[in-house]
Amino acid sequence: MNNKELHNILIKELGIQNLPEEAQNEIVSKLGEIILKSITVTIFEQLPPEGRAEFESITQSGDNDLIQEFLGRTIPDLPDLMEAEVKKVLLAFKTAEMKRVNG
Amino acid sequence: MNINETPAHAPQQPQEPTLTQESFEEASRITADANRGGQKLIEGSNLVIERARRGGRGTQAEGPIVSEAIKDTPNGSVARLKKVEERLDEIAPQGIIIKSSEATEYDELALELASLKKRLSVDVEVTEKTLPSAYEAALKRLSEKKSVEETAPAEVLEGTPTETPEVVAEGSEMTPEEKEAQIQEILADMTNGVNKRAEEAGATDFVRNVGEKWRTVDAKYKYAISAGLILSGIGFAAIGATAGVAAIAGLGTVMRMLGGAAMFAGFEKFFNNRHEKKLGEKPDMYAKDNNTIKAGALAIILAVALPEILREHIQGAGDSIHTLFGVGTAEASNVSTAVHEVSNVPVGTPWLHAGLHDIPQEKLAELTTVKAGEGIWNPVRGQLAFAHPDWSPAELNAETHKILIENKIINMDGTEIRVHPGAHVVVHPDGTITHNGGAYDYKAPVVEAPVSPSTPSEVVALNPEAFAEKADIDVRHYINETFGNKGFFGFGATTPDNIESITAWNDPQTGFAHHTIAELNAAGKGPMMLEAHRDYGINNEALRERMKNSIILFENSSGVKPDINEKIGDYLKRATTAMYMNQAQK
Numbered sequence: 179m180n181n182k183e184l185h186n187i188l189i190k191e192l193g194i195q196n197l198p199e200e201a202q203n204e205i206v207s208k209l210g211e212i213i214l215k216s217i218t219v220t221i222f223e224q225l226p227p228e229g230r231a232e233f234e235s236i237t238q239s240g241d242n243d244l245i246q247e248f249l250g251r252t253i254p255d256l257p258d259l260m261e262a263e264v265k266k267v268l269l270a271f272k273t274a275e276m277k278r279v280n281g
Numbered sequence: 282m283n284i285n286e287t288p289a290h291a292p293q294q295p296q297e298p299t300l301t302q303e304s305f306e307e308a309s310r311i312t313a314d315a316n317r318g319g320q321k322l323i324e325g326s327n328l329v330i331e332r333a334r335r336g337g338r339g340t341q342a343e344g345p346i347v348s349e350a351i352k353d354t355p356n357g358s359v360a361r362l363k364k365v366e367e368r369l370d371e372i373a374p375q376g377i378i379i380k381s382s383e384a385t386e387y388d389e390l391a392l393e394l395a396s397l398k399k400r401l402s403v404d405v406e407v408t409e410k411t412l413p414s415a416y417e418a419a420l421k422r423l424s425e426k427k428s429v430e431e432t433a434p435a436e437v438l439e440g441t442p443t444e445t446p447e448v449v450a451e452g453s454e455m456t457p458e459e460k461e462a463q464i465q466e467i468l469a470d471m472t473n474g475v476n477k478r479a480e481e482a483g484a485t486d487f488v489r490n491v492g493e494k495w496r497t498v499d500a501k502y503k504y505a506i507s508a509g510l511i512l513s514g515i516g517f518a519a520i521g522a523t524a525g526v527a528a529i530a531g532l533g534t535v536m537r538m539l540g541g542a543a544m545f546a547g548f549e550k551f552f553n554n555r556h557e558k559k560l561g562e563k564p565d566m567y568a569k570d571n572n573t574i575k576a577g578a579l580a581i582i583l584a585v586a587l588p589e590i591l592r593e594h595i596q597g598a599g600d601s602i603h604t605l606f607g608v609g610t611a612e613a614s615n616v617s618t619a620v621h622e623v624s625n626v627p628v629g630t631p632w633l634h635a636g637l638h639d640i641p642q643e644k645l646a647e648l649t650t651v652k653a654g655e656g657i658w659n660p661v662r663g664q665l666a667f668a669h670p671d672w673s674p675a676e677l678n679a680e681t682h683k684i685l686i687e688n689k690i691i692n693m694d695g696t697e698i699r700v701h702p703g704a705h706v707v708v709h710p711d712g713t714i715t716h717n718g719g720a721y722d723y724k725a726p727v728v729e730a731p732v733s734p735s736t737p738s739e740v741v742a743l744n745p746e747a748f749a750e751k752a753d754i755d756v757r758h759y760i761n762e763t764f765g766n767k768g769f770f771g772f773g774a775t776t777p778d779n780i781e782s783i784t785a786w787n788d789p790q791t792g793f794a795h796h797t798i799a800e801l802n803a804a805g806k807g808p809m810m811l812e813a814h815r816d817y818g819i820n821n822e823a824l825r826e827r828m829k830n831s832i833i834l835f836e837n838s839s840g841v842k843p844d845i846n847e848k849i850g851d852y853l854k855r856a857t858t859a860m861y862m863n864q865a866q867k
Contacts, residue, residue: 188508191515194464201461203504208468210507211495213514215475215488218582222484230483237583242547245583250551257552260575264514267471274467 193275213267220263224253365394491582506577513574548576550671646705651716653702657690658837660706661714682834688714756853786850791818793828794850798843801828 189195189202197205222230229252236248249256369390455463479488495503552572556564564572648663662681665672672680684690690698700706706716786792793801796819804819819825832843832852839856847855 185508188511188515192511194460197457197461197464201457203500205461205464205468206507206511207500207503208472208507210503210510211492212468212471212475213507213510214495214578214582215472215479215491217578218488218491219475219478219482219484221582222479222482222487227483234487246547246551250555256579257555257572257575260578261513261571264510268511268514270471270474271467274470275464278463278467 192271209267209271213264216263216267217260220259221249221253221256224256224259362394365390369394506581509574510578513571546576546669546671548579549573552576553671649705649707651700651702651704651706656699657706657714657716658685661685661708664708682830682837684708684712684714686830687712690714756850756857786818788818791820793818793824795848797846797848798832798852799845801825801832801849802845 186195188206189197192205192209194202194205221233225233233248233252236244239245253259476485476488479485498506549572552575553564553569556568556572644667648667649660651657651660658681661684662677665680665684666677669677700716704716706714708714786794789795796804801819804825819828828849832849835853835856836842839860841852841856841859843852843856
């Protein structure tokens with residue numbers, strides 16, 4: 179299986195295999211942006227108000243160890259949440275497709 | 282292989298899936314409720330897929346399950362489908378999850394099931410009448426009713442027009458332009474929804490920065506990263522591990538650069554450690570792939586707040602990163618490049634491997650210098666080891682081997698490019714290699730030269746039996762990881778100790794363990810050995826290539842040359858035993 183096949187799987191999963199290649203790539207990239215933003219929001223949603231300010235401050239510091247320690251302590255389920263967020267975005271996309279198709 | 286063949290016991294028309302409007306609406310409502318929480322999402326998606334699963338399978342009285350009604354595809358999708366169905370029934374009989382701890386697995390399996398069904402319906406060109414996927418059947422059924430109410434998850438799709446859109450007439454099809462416009466509208470709605478969530482969470486500025494930074498990223502990298510994220514959501518198990526590994530190998534490099542190598546590596550280790558702590562076992566290949574993607578995503582998000590790191594690592598990437606997924610073009614990717622000679626080693630420049638920016642010049646010189654009697658293997662492996670201290674020896678060997686193959690440093694015909702001692706070899710972020718030494722072809726006696734199967738006499742004195750048992754276990758693990766269900770095409774053992782079940786390795790006719798290297802080299806040049814096993818073991822071209830690569834890997838790691846008349850299984854054990862004994866001598 180090469181990357182062309184992988185690309186084909188991807189666009190079939192998204193139901194965009196009949197679109198022009200340029201459009202396919204743009205849609206994939208836009209969906210990626212939405213996923214990244216959604217994960218960002220999820221992180222903030224999991225933090226208490228005071229934690230949000232601390233998070234922004236820590237990320238500005240650039241201290242990798244501190245960032246990891248903070249996230250590990252405040253959002254221990256972060257990996258699961260990230261995974262769920264990706265699936266949620268994909269599910270929302272497919273659901274919206276179904277809805278639009280059927281009016 | 283005729284996918285439309287129906288076994289005698291099966292009815293001519295399999296039961297149409299019964300994803301109902303009601304069930305879809307129910308799932309959609311739950312999904313909307315779950316918009317702000319991870320667990321409810323799982324429940325929501327479970328329901329959607331569960332409805333599809335129930336519909337797709339039907340009951341015994343109604344007709345056969347999909348996986349029993351059709352023959353398998355070359356990559357074993359139907360077999361995998363059956364396994365997934367069985368596991369789902371095991372975890373959730375009657376659609377009810379018995380153990381909450383298995384909810385995540387259930388969710389992944391359910392998504393994989395839907396993915397497999399959908400893929401099968403496309404790949405094997407099954408008509409909608411004979412084998413519609415649950416998804417397609419649902420669309421058809423809902424379309425026929427023409428009375429869909431607002432069912433989309435409102436919170437997910439905030440910004441969606443509330444009026445009922447125009448109904449698509451039955452039988453009519455959208456043009457590509459209409460379809461694209463529709464999807465763009467969906468994406469715009471989803472973006473609005475995320476922005477609104479960000480506002481409520483007090484993350485507006487942070488999310489805006491993510492968006493702004495994203496817009497500065499080159500289109501081809503955007504595509505590669507997005508594809509990785511989406512594929513991680515689909516599930517690498519559903520895609521096939523080979524594809525997943527290939528994708529992640531490239532994506533990891535891009536994400537390391539965009540997110541900062543140190544941060545990326547830190548999160549990757551963090552996620553893998555957490556997996557081990559939570560489940561009490563090391564992450565398998567799929568879990569590692571997922572962790573790589575998640576680590577990359579997190580590093581990119583946080584790199585927005587760390588502009589210096591981002592700038593440092595994005596500089597120099599330029600166009601040197603070769604196509605990933607045919608980035609931007611959808612063409613098949615070929616990362617392989619010729620070896621480029623350079624006049625000066627770019628020490629201290631961002632052209633070095635992503636993890637080698639901050640090391641002292643002396644150390645860098647040591648890592649890049651080719652020593653007398655050595656090939657390019659050692660400098661490459663050494664640089665990787667320094668950049669990735671958390672990688673295991675096996676991972677380092679595999680990556681080194683992959684880089685050397687892709688750069689055509691070593692070839693399957695036994696030739697190898699070598700440079701003169703003292704030259705410098707540099708591994709770049711995209712996996713390409715440059716050097717400043719005179720290159721010459723070196724004929725490595727990879728498989729041509731029969732050698733005595735005996736190990737060196739001084740090594741024998743160390744009692745090889747003591748190491749043979751350990752070698753046997755490790756070879757089993759290696760094969761399981763590389764050719765078993767954790768590593769290739771989804772078939773094989775379910776546990777590391779169940780190696781005997783791996784068809785590709787142990788099948789009497791086609792298993793690699795029972796064939797010599799000479800037979801491996803000759804395979805594929807004549808008729809298939811057995812029709813029943815035509816896609817397995819030595820009859821499978823992709824597996825053959827992987828096995829040839831494995832043999833080179835074992836030879837490079839152990840220094841033990843294979844005998845062309847030696848069985849592959851025996852050679853791998855012999856090489857591994859020698860490797861341990863050599864290590865023990867040092």
